[in-house]
Amino acid sequence: MSTPLVSAVVPAYDTDGTVARAVRSVAAQTYDPIELVVVDDCSPQPVADTLTDVDISIFAGVEVVRHEENQGASAARNTGIGAADGDLVAFLDDDDEWRPKKLEQQVARYRETDESVQAVYTGIEQVDATGETNAVSPAKHEGNLRKRLLFGNVVGSFSVLLAGADALAKTGPLDERFPSWQDWEYYVRLAEVTRFAAVPDPLVVRHNEGNQISRNYVTKAETSAPLFAEKYGPVAAEYGRLFHRRFRGHLAHELGYAALANGQCAAGRRHLLRAVALDPFQPGVYPHLLAALGGERVYEGARRLKRSLATSGES
Known part of the structure; x- marks a missing residue:
């Protein structure tokens, strides 16, 4: 693949407008082409209404899917994977942001590896409600991570992941029974079908204010x-x-x-x-x-x- 299409999957349950901030960070990527797939998990206000001020003209394709009832983040990601047409799929939670070079660096890392690697992740920066950085976690683990992942999520949130569509198909859907540790559970299964590569830089900003389910x-x-x-x-x-x-x-x-x-x-x-x-x-x-x-x-x-x-x- 010379210039692979990346599908950016954004599961959204938007109550405070953060999804617009997330989508703007996708639009600001230095990589092209990108397909935007937003899955509205039955937000009180339809997500499509909150994106009217966001320039989505730069995307190779845009699809906004709305669930008729709230099903949870895992179901929204599964819907997004099913709607994605890209060779590669990257996830972005609606309260996170990507740094502009996130996809560019990930795709470059993906292309320089051999066929056994179909998952690339980045470091992450944690930011509190005041905008202050309270933690930075570089990406550092590579290769076959199956055993290591049984002792904790060394990859991070879904927002750091870029994976080949073929690897996601082999892994199967996210287990929607998990109210938390959704990413950790999925990575264990993903590690059964692919090796991982890392981009150490913190190219994802996670806003950890509020009562997040992970806590x-x-x-x-x-x-x-x-x-x-x-x-x-x-x-x-x-x-x-x-x-x-x-x-x-x-x-x-x-x-x-x-x-x-x-x-x-x-x-x-x-x-x-x-x-x-x-x-x-x-x-x-x-x-x-x-x-x-x-x-x-x-x-x-x-x-x-x-x-x-x-x-x-x-x-």
Whole structure:
């Protein structure tokens, strides 16, 4: 493919106008050609109405699909994949933005790899409600990520991913049962059909203000974690009993961190103590456990210190 068509799939449930900001960032890409596919997941105000001030004339094609009822982000992405005509597909959540060279650098990386690589992801910058950067995560893991992904989402949100349409077809649709960890679950399956390549630069801006579903401890504890264990526990067991035990320990760590982030220190302590019992050598668990043992004030202080050190290290 000399100049592949990229389908930009934007699942949208727009209540505050952020989808227009996301689409503008697609329109600002230095790469061409791009097909824009917006899936309106039955927003209170139709998304098409919020895009009237956005110049969409630069796109090779534009399609806005509206669900008649709200089905969730995974269903919206599945609809978008089905409507996409591009050789490559890139996702953008409606509250995120792409840096202008995001697709240009990803397609260049995609084209310089061999046929075993059909997924390229970038780094990501986290921005709070005041516009301040509170974290930067470079993309650094490459190759066969199947085992590594069983111990956490090392790729990131869907907004960082560009993948070949053939690889997405082989992977199958997103599992719409997951209210959270949708990206992590999908990447495990995607890693079964393709190797990954990385563009280290933070070419995605994630606005992490508000009550995002990724922070919701209850949905993870009651639905996402049990589903993930059911689907991928047998996969982890293929690598041996110790690996499976570490897999379970990591899930407990994930739940412990989610509980702390939602201010539920008692639940956090319970999950983190289980994580240590299952895998006492996993990185990062002890600072979280100490914070949980110290209570909410200690945890919040540790979070502020971590952010301060991360920001000072970037300058």
